[in-house]
Amino acid sequence: MKIKKSTLCLQIGAALQGAVLLGYSGLALAAEEDDAAKEKENVEKIAVVGSRAAPRSVGESPVPIDIIGAEEFANQGNPDMLNMLSTLVPSFNINAQSISDAATLIRPANLRGLGPDQTLVLVNGKRRHRASVIAFAGGGISDGAQGPDISVIPAVAIRQVEVLRDGAAAQYGSDAIAGVLNFQLKNDNEGGVLEAKWGQHYEGDGASETLAGNIGLPLTDTGSANFSFEYKNADPTDRSVQRSDAAALIEAGNTAVQNPAQVWGSPEIKDDYKLFANLELDLKNGKEAYAFGNHASRDVDGGFYYRNPNTRGGVYAGPEVTVDGVDYDSVLVGDMTPDDGNSCGPLRLDANGIPIASDLAAVTADPNCWSFVEMFPGGFTPRFGGTVTDSAIAGGVKGELVDEVFFDLSASYGRNEAEFKINNTVNASLGANSPTSFSPGTYVQSELGLNMDLFREFEVGLYDALVLAGGMEWREDTFEVKAGDVASYSVGVLADQGFGIGSNGFPGFKPETAGVFSRHNLSFYTDASSWVSESLMLNAAVRYEDYSDFGNTTNWKVSGLFKMTDSLSVRAAAGTGFRAPTIGQSKVVNVSTLFGPNGLVDQATLPPDNPISIQKGGKPLTPEESENVSFGLVGEFGSTHVSLDMYRIDVEDRLSQTSALELTAEDVAALLAMGINDATSYSTITFFTNDFDTETTGADLVVSQDLDLGSGASKLSFVMNWNKTEVTVDPLTTNIDDVKIRTLEENLPKTRGSISFNHSEDNWRALARVNYFGSFWEVDDTYDATQGMSEGSAFLVDLELGYMLSNNIELIVGAQNAFDEYPGLNPYGDSVGAKYPVTSPYGFNGGYYYFRGVYTF
Numbered sequence: 001m002k003i004k005k006s007t008l009c010l011q012i013g014a015a016l017q018g019a020v021l022l023g024y025s026g027l028a029l030a031a032e033e034d035d036a037a038k039e040k041e042n043v044e045k046i047a048v049v050g051s052r053a054a055p056r057s058v059g060e061s062p063v064p065i066d067i068i069g070a071e072e073f074a075n076q077g078n079p080d081m082l083n084m085l086s087t088l089v090p091s092f093n094i095n096a097q098s099i100s101d102a103a104t105l106i107r108p109a110n111l112r113g114l115g116p117d118q119t120l121v122l123v124n125g126k127r128r129h130r131a132s133v134i135a136f137a138g139g140g141i142s143d144g145a146q147g148p149d150i151s152v153i154p155a156v157a158i159r160q161v162e163v164l165r166d167g168a169a170a171q172y173g174s175d176a177i178a179g180v181l182n183f184q185l186k187n188d189n190e191g192g193v194l195e196a197k198w199g200q201h202y203e204g205d206g207a208s209e210t211l212a213g214n215i216g217l218p219l220t221d222t223g224s225a226n227f228s229f230e231y232k233n234a235d236p237t238d239r240s241v242q243r244s245d246a247a248a249l250i251e252a253g254n255t256a257v258q259n260p261a262q263v264w265g266s267p268e269i270k271d272d273y274k275l276f277a278n279l280e281l282d283l284k285n286g287k288e289a290y291a292f293g294n295h296a297s298r299d300v301d302g303g304f305y306y307r308n309p310n311t312r313g314g315v316y317a318g319p320e321v322t323v324d325g326v327d328y329d330s331v332l333v334g335d336m337t338p339d340d341g342n343s344c345g346p347l348r349l350d351a352n353g354i355p356i357a358s359d360l361a362a363v364t365a366d367p368n369c370w371s372f373v374e375m376f377p378g379g380f381t382p383r384f385g386g387t388v389t390d391s392a393i394a395g396g397v398k399g400e401l402v403d404e405v406f407f408d409l410s411a412s413y414g415r416n417e418a419e420f421k422i423n424n425t426v427n428a429s430l431g432a433n434s435p436t437s438f439s440p441g442t443y444v445q446s447e448l449g450l451n452m453d454l455f456r457e458f459e460v461g462l463y464d465a466l467v468l469a470g471g472m473e474w475r476e477d478t479f480e481v482k483a484g485d486v487a488s489y490s491v492g493v494l495a496d497q498g499f500g501i502g503s504n505g506f507p508g509f510k511p512e513t514a515g516v517f518s519r520h521n522l523s524f525y526t527d528a529s530s531w532v533s534e535s536l537m538l539n540a541a542v543r544y545e546d547y548s549d550f551g552n553t554t555n556w557k558v559s560g561l562f563k564m565t566d567s568l569s570v571r572a573a574a575g576t577g578f579r580a581p582t583i584g585q586s587k588v589v590n591v592s593t594l595f596g597p598n599g600l601v602d603q604a605t606l607p608p609d610n611p612i613s614i615q616k617g618g619k620p621l622t623p624e625e626s627e628n629v630s631f632g633l634v635g636e637f638g639s640t641h642v643s644l645d646m647y648r649i650d651v652e653d654r655l656s657q658t659s660a661l662e663l664t665a666e667d668v669a670a671l672l673a674m675g676i677n678d679a680t681s682y683s684t685i686t687f688f689t690n691d692f693d694t695e696t697t698g699a700d701l702v703v704s705q706d707l708d709l710g711s712g713a714s715k716l717s718f719v720m721n722w723n724k725t726e727v728t729v730d731p732l733t734t735n736i737d738d739v740k741i742r743t744l745e746e747n748l749p750k751t752r753g754s755i756s757f758n759h760s761e762d763n764w765r766a767l768a769r770v771n772y773f774g775s776f777w778e779v780d781d782t783y784d785a786t787q788g789m790s791e792g793s794a795f796l797v798d799l800e801l802g803y804m805l806s807n808n809i810e811l812i813v814g815a816q817n818a819f820d821e822y823p824g825l826n827p828y829g830d831s832v833g834a835k836y837p838v839t840s841p842y843g844f845n846g847g848y849y850y851f852r853g854v855y856t857f
Contacts (some may be wrong), residue, residue, distance in 0.1 A: 001694050001767055004290040025484045030494035062539055062559035062571045063166040064632060064645045064700060069188070073155040074195075075767055078816055078848070082109050083155050085181075087125040087771065087798070087816075089163055090721035090752040091700065098264045102443075103135035104302040105388050105418055106149045107331075111178040112165070112649065113696055113723045113748050115656070116147030118579055118624075118827035120168070120176035123153070123183045124278070124292055126394045126451075127172070128413025132443035133388075134584050136592050136605055136657070138687075140611045140839070142742030144657035144688060146445075150181070152296040152390045156195060156212040157228035157276040159186045159484045167649060167702060168558035168627030169577030170541040173473065173523055177577045177626045177651065185292055189224030190218030192857055199850025201237060202820050206266055206845060223281035223289075232272040236302070237265035237845045245308050249378070253354035256311070256378025262833040266589040266845060267302030267385060287399030294392050301385035304422075304505050305593060305600055306833065309379040310353045312600065314500025314681055315372050316379070321346045331355060334431050334494035337368045344369035358753035370494070380507040382425035386408055389417045400776035403455070407603075415446040420484075422506045428499040429492030441484035441509030445584065449475045455527075464531040476520040482510025500602070501678035505593045507602075512675065513589040521547040535563040541575075549586070553578050553623055558851070559650040569634045571645075577626040578691070579654050585688045588619055591678070594660075595781065595832060601683035603660055608795070612670060613687040616661050617735050622690050627650045631730040631836040639706035646699045653690035658735035691729070692736050694744065695737035701753075712761025720753030736787035742777060749774035749793070749841055763804040767814075771796045771842070778839050789837050791823050796842055812852040 031385030068088050068605030076084050086109070093110045095102045108116035112563045116135070121128040135142045164180040172180060193214035200207035212230040219225040238260070246261035257774045274296040281289045309316050312328065318330035323346070333345030348356045349361050355373055363369045370440040396410025413645035419442045426434040454468035483489070488508025491501050503506055532538055538560045546552040557575030564570060590605040609619040663671075663682055671679035699722050707714035751774035759766050773796070778789045823840040826832075836844035 005027075005226065008047045049203075056776050060537075060561065060569070062537060062561040063168075063630065064571050064702075066163040066165065066702070066748070068161045068163065070155075070158050070160060073161070074854075075802075075812075076155075076798075076814075076816070081151050081155060083109055084155060085109070085150070085161070087754070087769075088629040088752060091165065091698070091723060092163075092396045092753070093748050093841050095841065096266055096843050096845070097837055098266065098834075099303055102133045102265055102420070103137055103142065103416065104384065105300045105386050105420075106131045106133040106135075106150070108135045108145050108147060110141055110748060112357040112647075112698060113180075113693075113719075113771065114178040114649070114651070114726045116142050117175055117540075117582070117586055118177040118651075119147070120147040120172050120174075120182075121150060121174075121179045123392075124182060124185055124290075124394070125182060125476075126412050127447075127449060128183075129416060129447040130445050130477075130582065131388075131390075132418045132445040132584075134443070134582075134588060134590070136590055137594055137756040140740065140747050143430060144585065144655075144686075148583050149390055150295065151387070152274055153183055153301060153775065154212055154228055154230035154274045154276065155194065156214045157185055157231060157274075157278075159184045159449070164558075166630050167575055167577045167626060167643065168557070169579075169626070170555040170575050171525070171527065173525075173545060174578060174623075177579055177624070177628070177649065185230065185276060186214060186216065186226050186514065187224050187278055187280055188226055189218045190216050192216060193505045194855045195852060195856075197642040198849060198851045200235075201845050202569055202847040202849065203350050203845075206235055206848070208232060208238040208269075209620070211799035212287075215662075219279055219281050221838070222284075223279065226278045228274075228276040230272075230274045232269065233655075234266070234272070236261050236263075236268040239846075240264045240833050240846050241829045241835045243833040245311070246306060246379070246833075247830075248354060249309070252354055254354060254378055256376075257309075258378065258381070260833055261379065262381050263303040263304035264834040264836075264838060264844075265303065267300050270299040270301070272296075272298035283397070283399070285399070286594050287397060289395070289397050290392070291395035293394065294390070294391045294665050297387065297569070300386065301383055301421075304382040304384045305595060305616050306378045307376075307600075308818075309373060310349060311379065313381065314498070314602075315426065315504060318347070318834070319346060319500070323348065328356075329353075331371055331373055332498055333363055333369060334370045334499055336370055336431050336433075336493060338493065338497070339369070342366075342368055345371075347371050347373065356436060371434045372426060372428065374432075375426070375434075375436075380424055380426075383423045384421070384506060386418055386420040387417075391415050391461040396451075405454060406453070406548045410451045412449045412451075413447070415444065417444045420440050420506060422488075422503050425504045427487055427490060427492060427503050427602040429495040429501045430487065430490060431492060431494045431499070433492070435825065438456045438488040438508060439485045440488045440503055440508075441514070442480075442482035443479075443487065443584070444480040444482065446478045446480070447475060449473065456589045457705045463533045466528060466530040468526070468528050470526040471524075473523045473525075473600045474520065475523075476518060477583055477671075478516060479587060480516045481509050481514045483511045483514040489678070495677070495680070501679040502681070504658075507678060507681075509589070514586075515587075517583045517587045518581055518593055519547060519549045521545055524805050537561045544749070545578075547579075547580060550580070550585075550620070550622060553625075557628075567636050570632070570633060572631045573630045575627075577628060579626075579655065581621040581623065584726060585655065591682070591815060597846075598732050600602065601660075602613060602681045603684045603686060604679075604682045605657065606685055606687050608687045608689060608719060610687065611674070612667050612685060614686075615667070615678045616671075616685070617658075617688065617691075617733065621655065621688060622653055623691065624655050641702070641704045643702045644699065645698070647694040651694045654692055654694050655690055656736075658688040658689050658742075659737040659740050660686060661735060689735060692741075693728040693759060694725050696723065709759070712759055714757070715722075717756045717758075718753070720751070722751050723748070724750050739779050739783055742785045742788075743779060746777035747839055749776045751793075752841070765802045767798070767800040771798065776837075776839070776841060778837045781828045789824075789827065791837055791840065794821055794823065794842060808856050810852075810854045812854070813850070814852075815847060815849040817842070817847045818849075822846055 328348035390415035396411035398408035453471035559573035
């Protein structure tokens with residue numbers, strides 16, 4: 001079957017600016033159809049191919065693409081875009097990130113078992129800027145990643161999402177190792193929708209309220225202005241058990257200890273608003289102007305680790321003391337006026353860990369002496385969060401330049417800011433003068449891009465025209481660190497008396513580590529494609545990139561589709577890819593409080609060129625390099641669609657944080673000599689490194705079938721992903737330990753899938769979906785790779801029922817995880833306070849029910 005030239009043009013123009021995904025944008029159609037109304041009609045017909053009304057995967061693409069329509073996102077109760085994608089795309093995984101440092105603010109996600117920043121995100125075919133947050137504690141696989149913040153995109157603004165499940169760095173540049181997500185915004189010039197949604201978990205917590213809307217307006221008589229908004233609040237959840245150490249303190253008589261002392265659950269999200277705009281204007285003469293952008297903000301507040309009033313170093317735990325020949329554990333007592341010659345303490349603990357009354361009375365009575373038992377007698381648990389603000393704007397002109405040469409000239413700017421906050425904690429070195437709330441500082445990521453794309457058809461004697469495309473892109477990336485408030489990093493009077501420096505849990509960014517760091521890169525790329533015969537389509541692409549900080553790289557890709565029969569096709573692709581280390585990963589200095597094999601520790605992330613990092617193996621960062629091979633079959637048998645795609649992705653010099661490296665006394669002394677005054681609080685360090693290789697193999701199966709049940713319309717869909725990652729390291733040079741290796745290989749389920757049944761009849765519609773999650777492994781509190789938690793497979797069921805009250809009003813009731821499935825109990829829960837495995841791929845909050853009301857106009 002011969003494919004239309006216009007469709008071919010669309011596919012090739014796409015490879016330049018949104019590649020195959022943008023093949024349905026109408027760039028080539030603008031050249032063939034000057035009439036705007038006819039152009040829009042043609043675009044809509046093309047976009048229907050592979051949408052809800054047809055197979056999920058584009059059948060005539062040489063690489064696998066899933067097209068997910070707006071209704072599929074709308075027919076879910078979950079208020080978060082990441083969770084929606086995880087439900088609809090089996091190879092897309094997301095964790096709850098309950099106590100995960102900065103990752104709590106912007107959750108990382110994984111496609112095909114690779115890192116969050118190994119998947120490229122586009123909006124309307126244009127590169128989306130990264131988030132400012134670096135996931136220092138991202139659950140293992142995502143540790144150190146800096147990917148885009150997908151959660152700022154509201155479902156109500158989406159026309160469709162296109163998931164390119166194949167490496168595409170030769171077309172798009174850095175980050176497209178695992179694949180590409182392209183969010184196409186609505187562009188209607190009339191009508192709209194208003195939606196209200198409420199839901200909560202079966203346990204009665206985590207309630208969320210969402211109000212969203214979209215409206216399309218004419219922009220003169222030849223364009224459209226489409227606007228969307230969403231406003232949401234979500235209460236926190238609690239899936240905790242009391243820690244054994246906290247329970248022992250309560251039993252011994254410490255009535256100030258909270259129950260639970262430490263909360264594991266989803267964070268609280270307040271004032272989460274999102275605004276999107278998408279404008280298009282026909283300029284006549286085969287040209288079109290466009291612009292789109294967004295602004296979003298949200299406040300996030302989550303839990304943190306409990307500080308035991310007896311054992312937390314730097315705040316409470318003191319040396320062993322001997323009085324009258326008896327040895328006692330003690331609590332730190334600081335002298336607020338160390339120069340007056342007076343002494344303070346000791347403050348002994350009895351056999352039950354309770355401060356001895358006479359010692360406590362003496363410390364309390366002396367205004368020069370201080371112990372944090374006076375402020376937090378039961379210990380304390382910080383609350384960590386912050387405000388995330390995200391803005392972007394993009395615009396350009398596209399159409400026919402001269403003599404059937406088509407162009408797309410565009411510019412884009414994006415900015416993401418995370419202002420951190422930590423409460424219910426102390427800067428222990430300040431003693432009695434310490435506040436309990438801090439602003440530790442701010443990360444800002446901004447990106448500026450300029451693109452020029454050109455393509456033209458040539459008749460060269462093949463079955464159809466050869467489409468040759470080319471272009472160039474210039475980008476500038478900037479990462480900024482703003483210093484925190486003075487109290488968050490101050491070195492107080494008690495710093496030399498064993499007390500920790502900085503806001504405990506997340507020390508503030510000091511002025512000497514703050515700054516603005518930038519780099520730029522220039523790329524050139526070309527793409528050629530044609531149906532060389534009635535049955536064979538071939539495509540080839542090459543891209544050259546030159547970065548100001550680490551040099552240049554050249555990548556290529558070839559792909560093809562062969563139609564064996566009218567119903568069955570085979571497709572294959574091979575290529576190379578890369579991912580450039582971000583400026584943040586190269587320059588950031590950060591201190592996180594994490595739970596490790598020796599309990600709670602302060603872990604510093606240093607630049608790889610820091611002298612201590614170099615001493616422990618740190619080297620200048622280089623790009624990850626990848627090789628991607630895929631092979632698939634696509635079948636169209638009447639109303640049945642089947643596609644099976646197998647792939648292998650080899651990543652060399654994969655970029656991540658090292659495992660925790662112990663600091664010696666000499667290391668600490670060296671850091672102090674460099675002016676890092678809070679180095680006495682560090683227990684371990686990490687730095688970014690290209691320290692290991694991975695081999696990822698997998699397969700995607702997609703089956704869809706229209707059903708005839710006698711009345712109404714029914715459809716059955718089945719999708720499944722199998723994915724396996726193996727890590728290769730050099731044991732003589734690596735700083736990656738066995739725990740990290742096993743986490744990379746086993747923390748995500750190797751198999752995920754779902755089967756969905758949709759039925760609509762008269763005013764009713766129903767959805768039932770069964771989700772399958774394979775087994776996974778999570779490290780335990782001993783941090784031993786030979787132990788940990790091995791959780792088995794699970795089935796979760798989603799249900800939704802909708803009824804049209806009128807032509808404009810629909811009421812919906814539904815449940816996700818309708819039968820309230822949980823992962824198995826955490827056998828180490830009494831140690832860390834988590835009732836369930838915290839990296840469970842289907843969460844640990846249980847069932848969630850919801851109600852929605854939708855008004856369409």
